[in-house]
Amino acid sequence: MDLQTIQAHPAFRQLARERSRLGVAMSIVMAAAYFAYILTIAFWPRLLGHPLWDGTVITWGVLIGVGLIALGFLLTAVYVRRANSRFDRLNQLLMEDLR
Numbered sequence: 001m002d003l004q005t006i007q008a009h010p011a012f013r014q015l016a017r018e019r020s021r022l023g024v025a026m027s028i029v030m031a032a033a034y035f036a037y038i039l040t041i042a043f044w045p046r047l048l049g050h051p052l053w054d055g056t057v058i059t060w061g062v063l064i065g066v067g068l069i070a071l072g073f074l075l076t077a078v079y080v081r082r083a084n085s086r087f088d089r090l091n092q093l094l095m096e097d098l099r
Contacts, residue, residue: 011094015087022082026075033071037064 006012040048041061048061 006094006098009094009097011090011097015090015094018090019083019087022079026079030072030075033068037068 045061048064049059052058052060052063
């Protein structure tokens, strides 16, 4: 089995296309959220420096920073779920067709 045969297979093309789209989309979401946070810190630090409520030292910036970390975990979980369902099925179909 040569590389050109595998790359020309419709299941491989679909698998590569779907994985690429999902990866790029998730990267854009994470990068946009992170850069929005960094730009807010750079240009409007008072906005994130407000405490959550009176008498606390925890600010909105800390809460949003923790939210960014949680977003990273969420995007990872979405990718793993997609990889374990759709991508694994396409991979199995490809393997069966190429035998």
